[in-house]
Structure formats: structure tokens, C-alpha cells
Amino acid sequence: xxYKILVVDDSKLARMAMAKVLHALRPDWERVEASRAVExxxxxxxxxxxxxxxxxxMPERDGLHLVGELRAQSPExxxxxxSANLQREVVERANAVRAKFLAKPVSDIAxxxxxxxxxxxxxxxxxx
Amino acid sequence: MTQASxxxxxxxxxxxxxxxxxxxxxxxxxxMVGEEVLLSVPKVDLVSRENxxxxxxxxxxxxxxxxxxxxxxxxxxxxxxxxxxxxxxxxVRAVAGSNLSLEDVIELEQEALAETGNIILNGCLSTIANxxxxxxxxxxxxxxxxxxxHFFNLQPPPQSGDQVLFVYINFAVQQRDIRGYIAMLxxxxxxxxxxxxxxxxxxxxxxxx
Numbered sequence: 001x002x003y004k005i006l007v008v009d010d011s012k013l014a015r016m017a018m019a020k021v022l023h024a025l026r027p028d029w030e031r032v033e034a035s036r037a038v039e040x041x042x043x044x045x046x047x048x049x050x051x052x053x054x055x056x057x058m059p060e061r062d063g064l065h066l067v068g069e070l071r072a073q074s075p076e077x078x079x080x081x082x083s084a085n086l087q088r089e090v091v092e093r094a095n096a097v098r099a100k101f102l103a104k105p106v107s108d109i110a111x112x113x114x115x116x117x118x119x120x121x122x123x124x125x126x127x128x
Numbered sequence: 129m130t131q132a133s134x135x136x137x138x139x140x141x142x143x144x145x146x147x148x149x150x151x152x153x154x155x156x157x158x159x160m161v162g163e164e165v166l167l168s169v170p171k172v173d174l175v176s177r178e179n180x181x182x183x184x185x186x187x188x189x190x191x192x193x194x195x196x197x198x199x200x201x202x203x204x205x206x207x208x209x210x211x212x213x214x215x216x217x218x219x220v221r222a223v224a225g226s227n228l229s230l231e232d233v234i235e236l237e238q239e240a241l242a243e244t245g246n247i248i249l250n251g252c253l254s255t256i257a258n259x260x261x262x263x264x265x266x267x268x269x270x271x272x273x274x275x276x277x278h279f280f281n282l283q284p285p286p287q288s289g290d291q292v293l294f295v296y297i298n299f300a301v302q303q304r305d306i307r308g309y310i311a312m313l314x315x316x317x318x319x320x321x322x323x324x325x326x327x328x329x330x331x332x333x334x335x336x337x
Contacts, residue, residue, distance in 0.1 A: 016336075084149075
């Protein structure tokens with residue numbers, strides 16, 4: 001089953017790195033990129049995304065704020081906040097909106113595990 | 129004279145590395161203060177040594193305090209964490225506790241600044257070095273006080289063509305806002321080595337070899 005994923009990061013290099021890993025692990029998934037939170041929200045209003053990977057430390061609106069808004073818009077979307085800021089308060093705020101926290105730089109193992117879990121969750125949502 | 133510069137993607141990659149570095153540093157600082165450290169998105173500029181002095185002069189009219197560390201490896205240079213001196217005691221209160229008496233704060237100042245600087249500079253530089261797959265050796269932190277021009281003219285004397293990677297950061301601990309600057313001063317050969325390492329990092333990260 002192929003899903004649609006939104007990748008949000010203000011760094012082009014970070015988006016390229018994410019694209020490489022996603023292409024290797026899930027070549028059939030449709031990937032859409034945004035460099036800012038407002039752009040990501042606009043995209044999510046226009047079309048449905050199954051999964052979103054969101055950088056935490058971004059200008060204007062940070063990633064935790066954005067996942068909160070994405071969660072409000074779409075209760076079933078599988079969300080992850082990506083950051084090297086591993087302060088427990090940050091991780092807890094991510095968990096509070098049911099977003100997985102992925103440590104940056106994201107290892108292949110962590111990404112594989114996240115995507116496997118995301119697929120399992122999306123399948124479970126569908127069969128309900 | 130060689131004009132040192134980075135292209136758009138190299139600067140983006142460097143900014144991302146710095147962002148990851150200061151995020152790691154904030155996580156380390158949080159462990160020290162026992163409370164969340166709020167961090168702005170760092171803004172990164174590459175400037176000449178003269179410009180770095182001019183920028184600091186324009187932004188900060190008061191005296192400055194800096195934590196200084198020398199780094200050595202494929203890239204060699206100096207790292208400075210610079211604050212307005214008026215913020216120095218604020219930093220000590222933020223990291224060592226707000227209930228301290230003024231006497232204690234003054235007594236602890238050197239040590240607390242050195243420790244804070246060490247966490248931030250080491251967190252930042254060692255993360256960047258790791259991601260560039262290189263080793264950096266860092267000297268012990270040293271506190272220096274004075275004006276910007278002193279910080280960028282430490283012995284041994286600087287070379288013409290020196291580059292400064294200038295990072296603006298704001299962080300807040302216990303409702304205390306602290307603005308500061310991280311400056312990485314390096315000579316032209318080190319800057320060129322950094323550029324090569326950045327290109328290799330970009331190729332690895334994006335898979336476009």
C-alpha cells in the first residue's frame with residue numbers, strides 16, 4: 001500500500017537527506033515537501049496526507065506548534081517531530097499530540113521503525 | 129586574493145549543522161540547569177574578521193565577555209561564545225540557581241561561564257565535527273573580557289583572509305533571556321577544508337555522489 005507523506009524542514013539539505021532515506025525505504029510513497037509551517041498547513045488543507053515528518057526548530061512557527069495544528073486538522077495522521085533538541089519537555093510536548101519524536105540526524109534504523117509502525121497504524125485505522 | 133565563499137546549498141548545510149549543534153548544546157544545558165532551555169533558530173553568517181568586529185560593535189555598545197576555546201583538527205581555529213558583559217551575572221543565575229546571593233554569584237561567575245561556554249561550544253562543535261566525520265580537539269575554556277576587536281585579534285596574530293562563521297543565538301532559561309553570539313574564527317586553508325567537508329557531507333546526506 002502506498003501512502004502520502006509530508007516532509008517539513010526549513011533546510012533544503014535536511015529535506016534532501018529525508019528524501020534519500022524515504023526513497024530507499026518506501027520508493028512507492030508520494031512525498032511532498034514544505035520549507036515552512038504555513039506552507040505545510042496550506043498543503044494539508046488542500047489534500048490529505050497519511051504521514052508528516054516535521055522539523056522542530058524552524059523560524060516563524062516551530063514544529064511542535066505545527067504538529068499540534070496538523071493533529072487538530074487530521075486526528076488520524078501519523079506525525080513525527082524531528083530534532084536534535086532532546087530536552088524532555090520537547091519530547092513530552094510531541095507525545096502530548098501523539099507525535100513520535102525522532103532524534104536528528106535520523107538513523108536508517110529509526111526511520112525504518114517509524115515507517116513500519118506508521119504503516120501498521122494506518123492499516124489499523126482503515127480496518128476500524 | 130582568494131574570495132572565500134559558500135554557495136547556497138553549502139550555507140544551508142552549514143546552517144543545518146549549526147542548528148543541530150546548538151540543539152544538542154541546549155539539551156546539554158538543560159541537564160545542567162534542570163529546566164527547559166528555550167532556543168531560537170540560529171542565524172548563520174559568514175563574514176570577514178573585520179566585519180565580525182563591526183557587527184558586534186554595532187549590536188553591542190557595552191563591554192563583552194567571551195568564552196574562548198581553540199579547536200584543532202582538519203579545521204583549526206578559535207571558537208568564541210560572546211555575551212554582553214551585563215548579561216554575565218544573569219547567565220550565572222540562570223545556570224547556577226536564582227536563589228544565590230550576589231556574593232555567591234560573583235564568586236561562581238568565572239566557573240559558571242566557563243562551564244556554560246564549554247557545554248555550548250563543545251556541544252555545537254563536536255556535533256558538527258561528528259556529522260562531518262572528523263575529529264576536533266578542543267582546548268579548555270578560557271574567559272576573556274573586553275571589546276570585540278580584542279576577541280578577534282588574540283595571539284598568535286590573525287592572518288589576512290581569516291573567516292568568521294558568525295552565529296546569532298537567543299536562549300532563555302528560567303525566564304531570563306540571554307542573547308549571544310557564537311563565532312568560529314578560522315584561516316583561509318581551514319575555511320577551504322571546511323568547504324570540502326561540507327561538499328562531502330552534502331553528497332552523503334543527499335545521496336548525490
